[in-house]
Amino acid sequence: MTRDNLKQAVFDAIDAEKETIIGVGEALYANPELGYREAFGTQQVAEIFKGIGFQVEENIAVTGVLATPPVSLPGPVVSVLGELDAIICSEHPDADPQTGAVHACGHHIQVAAMVGVALGLHAAGAFPQLDGTVNFMAVPAEEFVEMAYRSRLKTEGKITWFGGKQEMIEKGLFDATDIAMMAHALDIGPGPATVIGATGNGFIGKEIRFIGKESHAGAAPHEGVNALNAAMLAMNNIHAQRETFRDEDRIRVHPILTKGGDAVNVVPADVCMESFVRGASIHGMRDASKKVDRAIAAGAMAVGADVTIENIPGYLPLLTVPELDTLFKENALPFCEHRIIEGGEFAGSFDMGDLSHLIPCLHPFTGGVSGNIHTRGFKVSDIDTAFLFPAKAMAATIIDLLWDGAQKGKAIIDSFTPSLTKEQYLSLLKEISETRKVAGNAF
Numbered sequence: 001m002t003r004d005n006l007k008q009a010v011f012d013a014i015d016a017e018k019e020t021i022i023g024v025g026e027a028l029y030a031n032p033e034l035g036y037r038e039a040f041g042t043q044q045v046a047e048i049f050k051g052i053g054f055q056v057e058e059n060i061a062v063t064g065v066l067a068t069p070p071v072s073l074p075g076p077v078v079s080v081l082g083e084l085d086a087i088i089c090s091e092h093p094d095a096d097p098q099t100g101a102v103h104a105c106g107h108h109i110q111v112a113a114m115v116g117v118a119l120g121l122h123a124a125g126a127f128p129q130l131d132g133t134v135n136f137m138a139v140p141a142e143e144f145v146e147m148a149y150r151s152r153l154k155t156e157g158k159i160t161w162f163g164g165k166q167e168m169i170e171k172g173l174f175d176a177t178d179i180a181m182m183a184h185a186l187d188i189g190p191g192p193a194t195v196i197g198a199t200g201n202g203f204i205g206k207e208i209r210f211i212g213k214e215s216h217a218g219a220a221p222h223e224g225v226n227a228l229n230a231a232m233l234a235m236n237n238i239h240a241q242r243e244t245f246r247d248e249d250r251i252r253v254h255p256i257l258t259k260g261g262d263a264v265n266v267v268p269a270d271v272c273m274e275s276f277v278r279g280a281s282i283h284g285m286r287d288a289s290k291k292v293d294r295a296i297a298a299g300a301m302a303v304g305a306d307v308t309i310e311n312i313p314g315y316l317p318l319l320t321v322p323e324l325d326t327l328f329k330e331n332a333l334p335f336c337e338h339r340i341i342e343g344g345e346f347a348g349s350f351d352m353g354d355l356s357h358l359i360p361c362l363h364p365f366t367g368g369v370s371g372n373i374h375t376r377g378f379k380v381s382d383i384d385t386a387f388l389f390p391a392k393a394m395a396a397t398i399i400d401l402l403w404d405g406a407q408k409g410k411a412i413i414d415s416f417t418p419s420l421t422k423e424q425y426l427s428l429l430k431e432i433s434e435t436r437k438v439a440g441n442a443f
């Protein structure tokens, strides 16, 4: 069989398996689960892979699935990923009324596409013709939400890191992977279209708590220490840093107050704030993070409040591999009628960014959806484009990577210089994980 014949056989197989592929996506959409809670999604994906005789490992990082085909030849290992988790967006008409969870980031599409790649390659008999292994991972917890729940999991020893791919790297689940790929949904107009080679910001998460002293807000405010004023000053101080952020670092700091006080007639003594500090480079985001910590500490000191800043490693900036993007582009082109957007800089963040510092990663965006991600308007607008197009384009890319002695795959792996080793990566996360305290009476 020629390479092109094999690709066509895989496309036909994906079309023939359409019901299962779209079915798993729709089942996940109807049962949205937040990160590290994806029991239903794990079970759905595991069932499909067991049904076609794959070796299946469940709950690889609290939840999640690793599936390996029964036959594979020696050569590079390509991992196809699909993220299981939903986002919280209570305003969305399909949000779970209890949790607010909804697939408004299209992760259900990723899982369906990952399953589509597997079913297509399997049914077309591709695995024994490829010089390497393809494994499939339904991965947990990409959205950085429910910090309190994840803190609890951490205390209970169930996770080390808040992000699913961070946790999987820690657990060694990517140790054998040479190339990883996934496709993320994005509103890029009707019909098949793709964005390739786009980068993303990294971020550091912050949980901040200002402790003041309660007193009667009317009768004795002079006896209190107003923690809300400390937080307000901290926010203003952060704003005063903005002129120092360089354009190329693409810094975004967006704090919110999660607790502003207890009662209106009591001077607030316990005020909580959360923030992300995003940036396009590790150095840029760490530099901005230090300035933000300083701004917060100064707010607390001004009124004599205590403050605790807990820095939590978010995700690293998303790096791209041009050769991998080009290969995907060539395979997307027949479906896209030249509707391919190249490059771009997302100020948002993805935990694929972490993996992209260690191994070559492909993270294109694909269409078939409308509305902005993480908003009430996000929906699938073209079922075939959303679910089947990324499966076909990724499957064809894998065939190219692993065809004929896996020459293309090996060339990409050989020319890739990781920006961090796994050890350096894990020590960076530990370094970022810092709790900083300032006492209100320090000055």
Ligand SMILES: [Zn+2]
Binding pocket: 105, 106, 107, 142, 184
């Ligand atoms: Zn997403």
